Amino acid sequence: MKINNVILRTVTKISVFIILTLAVYLFFAGHNSPGGGFIAGLVLAAAFVLLFLVYDMDTIRKGIPIDFKKIAAFGAFLAVGTGFGAFVFDVPFLTQSFDYFEVPFFGEVELSTVTIFEAGVSFAVVGVVITIILSISEDV
Amino acid sequence: METLMIILTGVLVTIATYLVLSKSVIRVILGTAVYSHAAHLLIITMGGLKTGNVPILGDEDISTFVDPLPQALILTSIVISFAVTALVLVLAYRAYQTLGTDNMEELRGSKYE
Amino acid sequence: MGTLNFIVLIPFLAAIFIPLFYKKGSRLHIGLLPMIVAVSLFIYLLTYIPQIANGKTFLHTISWIPSYGINFTTYLDGLSLILALLITGIGTLVILYSIYYLSENEQLGHFYTYLMLFMGAMLGVVLSDNMMGLYVFWELTSISSFLLIAFWYQRKRSREGAQKSLLITVSGGFGMLVGFLMIYSMTGTMSVREVIQIMPGMTDHGLFVPAMLLILLGAFTKSAQFPFHIWLPDAMEAPTPVSAYLHSATMVKAGIYLVARFTPVFGGDGIWFWVVTGVGLFTLFWGSFQAVRQTDLKALLAFSTVSQLGMIMSMFGMGSVALNFGYSTESVFYSQATFAALFHLVNHSTFKGALFMVVGIVDHEVGTRDIRRLGGLATIMPITFTISLIGSFSMAGLPPFNGFLSKEMFFQAAVDITELGLFHMDTIGNLIPILAWVASIFTFVYSMIIVFQTFLGPYREERLERPASEGPGGMLISPVILAAFVVLIFFMPNVLGNYIIRPAVESVFPTLAAEVDLGVKISAWHGLNTALWMTIGVIVLGILLYSFPKAWRWIYAIFPTGWSLNSLYNFTLEQGVKFSRTFTNGYMTGLLRHYMMYIYLFFIVLVAGAFILTGSYDFTISGNAEISTFEWIIAMTLIIAAVSILFAKSRLTAILLNSVLGYGVALFFVIFRAPDLALTQMVIETVTTVLFLVAYYFLPEWKREKETRRINMSKLFVSIGVGATFTVVALAVQNNRLFERISTYFENSYELAGGRNIVNTILSDFRGFDTMLEVVVLLIAGLGVYSIIKLKAGKRGDKLENQ
Numbered sequence A: 001m002k003i004n005n006v007i008l009r010t011v012t013k014i015s016v017f018i019i020l021t022l023a024v025y026l027f028f029a030g031h032n033s034p035g036g037g038f039i040a041g042l043v044l045a046a047a048f049v050l051l052f053l054v055y056d057m058d059t060i061r062k063g064i065p066i067d068f069k070k071i072a073a074f075g076a077f078l079a080v081g082t083g084f085g086a087f088v089f090d091v092p093f094l095t096q097s098f099d100y101f102e103v104p105f106f107g108e109v110e111l112s113t114v115t116i117f118e119a120g121v122s123f124a125v126v127g128v129v130i131t132i133i134l135s136i137s138e139d140v
Numbered sequence B: 001m002e003t004l005m006i007i008l009t010g011v012l013v014t015i016a017t018y019l020v021l022s023k024s025v026i027r028v029i030l031g032t033a034v035y036s037h038a039a040h041l042l043i044i045t046m047g048g049l050k051t052g053n054v055p056i057l058g059d060e061d062i063s064t065f066v067d068p069l070p071q072a073l074i075l076t077s078i079v080i081s082f083a084v085t086a087l088v089l090v091l092a093y094r095a096y097q098t099l100g101t102d103n104m105e106e107l108r109g110s111k112y113e
Numbered sequence C: 001m002g003t004l005n006f007i008v009l010i011p012f013l014a015a016i017f018i019p020l021f022y023k024k025g026s027r028l029h030i031g032l033l034p035m036i037v038a039v040s041l042f043i044y045l046l047t048y049i050p051q052i053a054n055g056k057t058f059l060h061t062i063s064w065i066p067s068y069g070i071n072f073t074t075y076l077d078g079l080s081l082i083l084a085l086l087i088t089g090i091g092t093l094v095i096l097y098s099i100y101y102l103s104e105n106e107q108l109g110h111f112y113t114y115l116m117l118f119m120g121a122m123l124g125v126v127l128s129d130n131m132m133g134l135y136v137f138w139e140l141t142s143i144s145s146f147l148l149i150a151f152w153y154q155r156k157r158s159r160e161g162a163q164k165s166l167l168i169t170v171s172g173g174f175g176m177l178v179g180f181l182m183i184y185s186m187t188g189t190m191s192v193r194e195v196i197q198i199m200p201g202m203t204d205h206g207l208f209v210p211a212m213l214l215i216l217l218g219a220f221t222k223s224a225q226f227p228f229h230i231w232l233p234d235a236m237e238a239p240t241p242v243s244a245y246l247h248s249a250t251m252v253k254a255g256i257y258l259v260a261r262f263t264p265v266f267g268g269d270g271i272w273f274w275v276v277t278g279v280g281l282f283t284l285f286w287g288s289f290q291a292v293r294q295t296d297l298k299a300l301l302a303f304s305t306v307s308q309l310g311m312i313m314s315m316f317g318m319g320s321v322a323l324n325f326g327y328s329t330e331s332v333f334y335s336q337a338t339f340a341a342l343f344h345l346v347n348h349s350t351f352k353g354a355l356f357m358v359v360g361i362v363d364h365e366v367g368t369r370d371i372r373r374l375g376g377l378a379t380i381m382p383i384t385f386t387i388s389l390i391g392s393f394s395m396a397g398l399p400p401f402n403g404f405l406s407k408e409m410f411f412q413a414a415v416d417i418t419e420l421g422l423f424h425m426d427t428i429g430n431l432i433p434i435l436a437w438v439a440s441i442f443t444f445v446y447s448m449i450i451v452f453q454t455f456l457g458p459y460r461e462e463r464l465e466r467p468a469s470e471g472p473g474g475m476l477i478s479p480v481i482l483a484a485f486v487v488l489i490f491f492m493p494n495v496l497g498n499y500i501i502r503p504a505v506e507s508v509f510p511t512l513a514a515e516v517d518l519g520v521k522i523s524a525w526h527g528l529n530t531a532l533w534m535t536i537g538v539i540v541l542g543i544l545l546y547s548f549p550k551a552w553r554w555i556y557a558i559f560p561t562g563w564s565l566n567s568l569y570n571f572t573l574e575q576g577v578k579f580s581r582t583f584t585n586g587y588m589t590g591l592l593r594h595y596m597m598y599i600y601l602f603f604i605v606l607v608a609g610a611f612i613l614t615g616s617y618d619f620t621i622s623g624n625a626e627i628s629t630f631e632w633i634i635a636m637t638l639i640i641a642a643v644s645i646l647f648a649k650s651r652l653t654a655i656l657l658n659s660v661l662g663y664g665v666a667l668f669f670v671i672f673r674a675p676d677l678a679l680t681q682m683v684i685e686t687v688t689t690v691l692f693l694v695a696y697y698f699l700p701e702w703k704r705e706k707e708t709r710r711i712n713m714s715k716l717f718v719s720i721g722v723g724a725t726f727t728v729v730a731l732a733v734q735n736n737r738l739f740e741r742i743s744t745y746f747e748n749s750y751e752l753a754g755g756r757n758i759v760n761t762i763l764s765d766f767r768g769f770d771t772m773l774e775v776v777v778l779l780i781a782g783l784g785v786y787s788i789i790k791l792k793a794g795k796r797g798d799k800l801e802n803q
Helices: A006-029 A039-056 A057-061 A067-087 A112-138 B002-020 B026-046 B070-101 C003-023 C032-046 C049-053 C076-100 C108-127 C131-152 C157-187 C192-202 C206-220 C231-235 C242-247 C251-265 C270-291 C297-325 C331-366 C382-396 C404-418 C431-455 C474-492 C491-508 C530-547 C553-558 C565-587 C590-616 C629-647 C652-673 C675-698 C711-735 C749-753 C758-768 C768-790 C795-803
Strands: A098-103 A107-112 C058-065 C070-075
Touching: A006 A039, A006 A112, A039 A057, A039 A112, A039 B070, A039 C675, A039 C758, A057 A112, A067 A112, A067 C768, A112 B070, A112 C108, A112 C675, A112 C758, A112 C768, B002 B026, B002 C629, B002 C711, B026 B070, B026 C629, B026 C652, B026 C675, B026 C711, B070 C675, B070 C768, C003 C032, C003 C058, C003 C070, C003 C108, C032 C076, C032 C108, C032 C431, C049 C076, C049 C270, C049 C491, C058 C157, C070 C076, C070 C108, C070 C131, C070 C242, C076 C108, C076 C242, C076 C251, C076 C331, C076 C474, C076 C491, C108 C131, C108 C242, C108 C251, C131 C157, C131 C206, C131 C231, C131 C242, C157 C192, C157 C206, C192 C331, C206 C251, C206 C270, C231 C242, C231 C297, C242 C297, C242 C331, C251 C270, C251 C297, C251 C331, C251 C491, C270 C297, C270 C431, C297 C404, C297 C431, C297 C749, C331 C382, C331 C474, C331 C491, C382 C404, C382 C431, C382 C474, C404 C431, C404 C474, C404 C530, C431 C530, C474 C491, C590 C711, C629 C652, C652 C675, C675 C758, C749 C758
Parallel strands: none
Antiparallel strands: A098 A107, C058 C070
16 A cells, blocks of 8 residues: 655654644543543554554554554553452452652642553553554555 | 434434345444444433533532443443454455455355355 | 362362373373372361261351352261262272273373362262252263263264263253252252251142152262163273272262252152152162173173162162151161161172272273173182172172171161051052062172173183283272272171261251161171071072073063163154254354344344333433434434445445444534543544455455345345334333432542542443453454464365364
8 A cells, every 4th residue: 555645644744743642641631531541542543543554564664663462462461460469459359549649840649550450451452453453454 | 312312323223234134244244333333322322311511520519410331331332342343344354365255145155055 | 168168179179280290291190199189088088987977067168159049068967978988989999990900092181180070079069068069060070971981082882872971961960950949949048958957848839749850850860770771881981990980989879869868858758759769679670680681791780780779779768768757766767778778888889899890900901891702710810800709799699798788788678668557558568679689689690690701611712802811910909909898898887887877877867866876786697587588589599590591581582672761862862963953954044144134033023022012112202301403413414324324336435424423423422421432432433444444455345235126125124123123112211210320329439439530430440340351352352353364274274174
């Protein structure tokens, strides 16, 4: 799929960063306002899909040398792992905890084990979505 | 509004059923995609529509929210249905590649020829 | 968690570890681990004897599904202990024996795994107090028996024998399950102990007799009682250690255990007495009658096992009348039959185990078990000969072996029962001792056949597969130990009687045990009474029949060969397969559309039918939220887009129309105050569209469907039917709320989970488990897509299959 579209490429270069930033924002905002692991993962995946569509496969492969299958597996492991992590503190499976801390400049910040779980979800979503799309499109 | 939404989902279900009964695999897959849209709309309708605020806690003076539970269910469902659609698509594609057809009648297997 | 529960679990754990142990290629024999497990369990159980003999019982519970009364409860009393000791004790000997019996080339890992699985399941059966637990372990023994019979699965007969045993025992077990459920509905408890306390007051309940008969069905199929005995001879295709262990010493005794366990529940009832005694006696007769005509030693032993099991069963039937009298001297008198039954249960395990092992040694050494080819082995295999002599004479009921004692007690019980003034005993009751006596003559005859036709007579080496020699020392240990017990029990029966059998009788008759000592003094010499005269008669007639077989063998010709129970079984099986094949081929057309049609039509008929019948299709629009113009526009757009998909000329149009639907749904999510959903739907729709585009790039062009008018009409009809039913149901449901919404709980998300976004906290906190599994599902789908695309198994997988 060789696409020669200068306008699209230029727009993509800028918009991908906006999308990526949005993804990170959504991820951290998730607990208190719209967003969360799923959405962040999907938006992240959408950014990559855009890249793959606009540029050809090999260029992106070189630019982002990541094996997305491993990302997916890592994400699932992280999500399941936080569940087992609860056992260490002798509470039921998947029990999450949270607390608030005072951090300079940012003021009161909430730290929660949910974030780790959510990170796992995001990684899994990104990994799987990209793996699916890449496997199909690579198989010519 | 609820009645309108339910009639809309009814139409979607009718269309989806018709698609699923088709001969071509592509139509069948498209049918399942339409089914999931219908299901999502139905679930959110069942939670009651526009009965409260966005289910995000914030202002103290807002105390009624729309039902968050259907929303959580749908969120899960959306992602799963994406995964399933992808899997079925790939299955169809692979079957087409190996067998050279996407016609359900020809995919029946040799026993009934 | 109680130690008793561990006793049941340890063999299962061992079963898990055996394959790991096996893979290591260690020089220790693989059978060592199971043997250590069995012997340590046996020794551990031995330590319970003193306490059990003093009337103590042990109970441990692990909650499983407490709301339905289903728990993993173990209960150890005299009755469980006697069987648990047999299971572990005989198990140890059998494993020791099989270490020498099976060659290194066999799949030993499988063998010992199955054997441990069986041991655990069998311990579970006898130690479970909960009926559901009992049932689960019961079926597990059937399954492990199936696996062990089919151990040499390359042989057709092994597979058929395994199938037969599984079909018969599992269907019986299923009947038993229904019986248990009936008891549960009557008493409201799953615990056997509690049922025993409640049940005697419910004999008039309508389900009392059905439940009893169904539980007996389970017991009879498992213990190979007539007419379900046909699976046991076929099960002899299993390796001999398995036959010795499962099909003579332990598993087939599970049915007897069940009868004993439920005697305090149903005992004292006339139907129970007649069914158990009658079936037992007839099985005793039929088994011994059939055993005499067998030429294969193992088949002969199989029928003899059937017969002996029938004998034990009938004694339990006779003993059960004791419960009819309440506490009185009479009830103690009749309870002696149960004592005899348990005594014979132990004796049978010792001599029959020894005999099976002997047959295994003979088969192992000379390569055949056909008595027409065997003969004259006594001088070549003296130890084997001695053991088989002890075993057979004990089985025939001769002194000085333990079989004599229990056989005498059996005759005594059969004579005693005729004095019972109940259950029409005065008319047909006299048949009981006669049938018992006739069957014992045949028992005597086949016991003689085992010893004399194998070990005496001319030795004809040309008829054997290989020249005979004495079996290896290791193989002889187990049968020698068992034979030693046969003799030892004869001389010291009261040790066994007092410490092991008396507590077991007490657990069969808990009400009587509280009042009086149920122990029986066993003595070899008890005067010249009827029972002894019966034995003398058996010996005299038995010798005559054995010496002149030609004079009476014509009896067997009376029974036509084509009309056996086996041909009935085969006919049923064949017809069943044929019928289900025709039936299945009738509707499994291989066409997706037909399958979907079935589902849709059922949906329409059932749901719409139920709606019309119950008249629940009412709805109002009064409580609805108002609709703005904007919403009207979106809804109409969606409807138009959806309908247009059907008429789309190209696949690209269809995909885009589908996307219109998706984005429209996202817009609705915005309107319905669901920002998370709207975001997700928006992104997912984009990615899905890309996915469709990529996939369709490879798929064929969207063709116009060429269908007949009739098919198109039926499709349209079904679709509209489904859509209409769906709409009506949804409307009715929307307007009728049965429960309070539960979401108010989640609205405390900030305090409970530290998040203000309720939807998000539900996903990641309250219902984190669902989300976790969802991630896993996603991963599986991803892996599925990847492997479907990347792993090509050659052209139609030919390479893989031909490897």
